Amino acid sequence: MIANRFKVAVVAISMMLAGCSAATQSSWVHPPMAVPFQPTIQQQIQLARIDQLLKRNDLDDDTLAQVYYERGLLHDSLGLRDLARLDFNQSLSLKPDQPDVFNILGVYFTQSAHFDAAYEAFDSTLELNLRHPFAQRNRGIALYYGGRYALAHEDLIAHYQQNVNDPYRVIWLYLVEQALKPEAADDKLRQRFEASDQQDWGWQVVRLYLGDVSETEFLAQISRDSEDNTMLAERLTEGYFYLAKQYHHRQDYQSALMLYKLALSGNVYEFVEHRFSLLELSRLMAEAKVREVPVEPEGEVADAAE
Template sequence: MIANRLKLACIAAVMLLSGCATSTKTMWTHPPMAVPLQPTIQQQIQLARIEQLMKRDDLDNATLAQMYYERGLLNDSLGLRDLARLDFNQSLSLKPDQPDVFNILGVYFTQSAHFDAAYEAFDSTLELSMLHPFAQRNRGIALYYGGRLDLAHEDLLMHYQQNINDPYRVIWLYLVDLERTPEQAQEKLRLRYDASDKQDWGWLIVRMYLADISESDYLKEIASGSENNDQLAERLTEGYFYLAKRYQHEQNYSAALMLYKLTLAGNVYEFVEHRFALLETGRVLSQYQAQQQAMLEAKQSGQAQVN
């Protein structure tokens, strides 16, 4: 049974990638790209320094727990997520009352689609630190991916109300609205955009969703407005991810898949958009398979009626 599912998934992936070659050839022949981020000398020196300090035998549990956490963050920033997760778990075993560690583990659980574990991790974060700056947003995102849209909306709306000038709070609330109340989503997005100060560059993404700017101009503004390669990589990671979400909602799965691949290309491992791009590629594949199955059943039903 598992082998059959894997075979079907591979076939669907090949078909979907074949679709990319035709339907997106014109759009993505020369997409804006940044040089992928590489480990810096500072990161490598810091990692070596922490590992050297951890060899000391006079460290108490609290200090050692902090070092495991800091090494985990470094491994996470380098894309070494399995090593990071081991460090975070070791840190918690030494000092269990760390809201930041529960928060990052909740994100990891969300990435791997272990949603119940993610909810528990974020709940633990908020129990330890009610005013944690990211846990409520991250729990809302986990609830969104877990299909619990009303609870996701509750978390993300409360998070948005704490800072109405943060475009990303508006964007994630909009993505939930698209699935929860699609007939009102665009109007709500417009109202929240109008109520903001529009200062952060991320409002460009909202303008794209509102169709106030064309896709071509959207990408040009990201490329021309970035001051250096690092900033370009970061903005393209966000820009491609949220553009992919639009194509995915429109059921243009080949374009969405290509954009998620571009999201991953910059190696901006710490951004939530990079973190969830792989999760989204799996969702795109599942949605594509469901679409193809529905078309096949409709075709078979039509043939049966003719006969």
């Protein structure tokens, strides 16, 4: 495969975390890593062209709104979220009936833990487009992070029923059920796994949660099967995030902390797993503080989130 030259050599994956309630730093010596995403020349050229286009004075409001929206998406893909938010707000001020803009603003509000604003944004999306492909899922995730698990379950079960072969719908539904109905969550996860076609790579995460594959095997498979650095970065972002969620659930805060940081390391800004890793870090630090569990100094995480 042409991707082999991009892969990070993993001589031995020494992330044997299972059964370890207080992981030491030596457990994290050789995690598989990808080369972090960097701005491409195409993205930079596109940004320059949009900036030039916005200097014209002959564009109507609808066209300007679309241009601001496209620049916002570009800023978002580069991790420049404050600039992206400004563009999205500018786009809405010119054309207020844009469900896609409300949807992504709702994700931003969720990331910053402004949950009421997030719910309103997703409600606006669905009012404008009842069949929006992501708003119901994103509202369910926002409700989950806002601690409104029953409402989150309503959204995510409806979203799952629209496509039972999408593993990520199953995973987020499972995370909600872990909080809402922990005694039944694993059984329901198994039932949904067996009812699916199991074709998408994301089902490997489900197999990990079910205990059908070990953490070492899971990470080794990602490293071995990724065809290029892009695939490696994307799958590691997902893999580390969902693995972190399990350690977080078990209150193994140090292991979860390291895994959330690894999920951020690939700069895969457009993935929800990257988007919510900083939110998870803030939640983790707050929980650890309440439980008086020593983790890294809080300032390090707070600085990263700003």
